[in-house]
Amino acid sequence: xxxxxxxxxxxxxxxxxxxxxxxxxxxxxxxxxxxxxxxxxxxxxxxxxxxxxxxxxxxxxxxxxxxxxxxxxxxxxxxxxxxxxxxxxxxxxxxxxxxxxxxxxxxxxxxxx
Amino acid sequence: xxxxxxxxxxxxxxxxxxxxxxxxxxxxxxxxxxxxxxxxxxxxxxxxxxxxxxxxxxxxxxxxxxxxxxxxxxxxxxxxxxxxxxxxxxxxxxxxxxxxxxxxxxxxxxx
Numbered sequence: 453x454x455x456x457x458x459x460x461x462x463x464x465x466x467x468x469x470x471x472x473x474x475x476x477x478x479x480x481x482x483x484x485x486x487x488x489x490x491x492x493x494x495x496x497x498x499x500x501x502x503x504x505x506x507x508x509x510x511x512x513x514x515x516x517x518x519x520x521x522x523x524x525x526x527x528x529x530x531x532x533x534x535x536x537x538x539x540x541x542x543x544x545x546x547x548x549x550x551x552x553x554x555x556x557x558x559x560x561x562x563x564x565x
Numbered sequence: 566x567x568x569x570x571x572x573x574x575x576x577x578x579x580x581x582x583x584x585x586x587x588x589x590x591x592x593x594x595x596x597x598x599x600x601x602x603x604x605x606x607x608x609x610x611x612x613x614x615x616x617x618x619x620x621x622x623x624x625x626x627x628x629x630x631x632x633x634x635x636x637x638x639x640x641x642x643x644x645x646x647x648x649x650x651x652x653x654x655x656x657x658x659x660x661x662x663x664x665x666x667x668x669x670x671x672x673x674x675x676x
Binding site (some may be wrong): 456458483485488492493494495496497500502510511537542544546548551552553554555557558559561 | 569596597599601605607608609610611614652654656662663664665666667668669
């Protein structure tokens with residue numbers, strides 16, 4: 453099945469720890485994105501990547517890091533520098549050169565305990 | 566600043582009671598406007614892309630329309646399974662590839 457797979461679905465982190473969220477896609481999409489969703493707010497862009505080994509900061513990149521070593525994978529690391537990391541994290545992918553739609557994974561809910 | 570505003574924040578309908586959701590936008594130039602459906606605890610599901618004023622798209626009980634300032638998502642004779650949060654997003658011409666999202670409209674359809 454083609455799609456975007458995020459893992460794990462639920463993640464608990466202690467304060468001061470780094471944690472990495474996984475995102476894999478087998479749709480052969482060029483671009484991949486990370487968004488954060490908080491109650492009562494619209495989705496906000498953390499990082500995006502249009503090609504392998506290249507990525508750009510979004511609106512709320514502070515306290516996060518990413519890598520794009522393979523076309524299929526775009527992991528997000530939430531570092532201890534992120535002051536309020538508890539949120540629902542969504543990975544998306546698309547073909548911006550062909551059509552502007554982005555398609556989303558099922559999300560990872562991160563809770564800091 | 567590019568902005569997307571959705572209204573109402575929440576909408577309760579009886580099964581079969583048609584209505585519309587609104588998405589108004591302020592952008593320097595519109596590349597595309599998108600509607601998504603999101604169920605609780607799930608990722609958004611893509612519904613429609615609209616590119617220019619006057620364009621319409623339909624899928625089952627849903628119909629999306631676009632003007633120069635806003636988009637409407639019309640729901641005809643809704644069923645309880647249409648209950649979800651509907652998200653509107655825009656992509657700006659000449660900018661980055663990011664989507665600017667509204668906060669969503671939570672739709673509840675009672676049987």
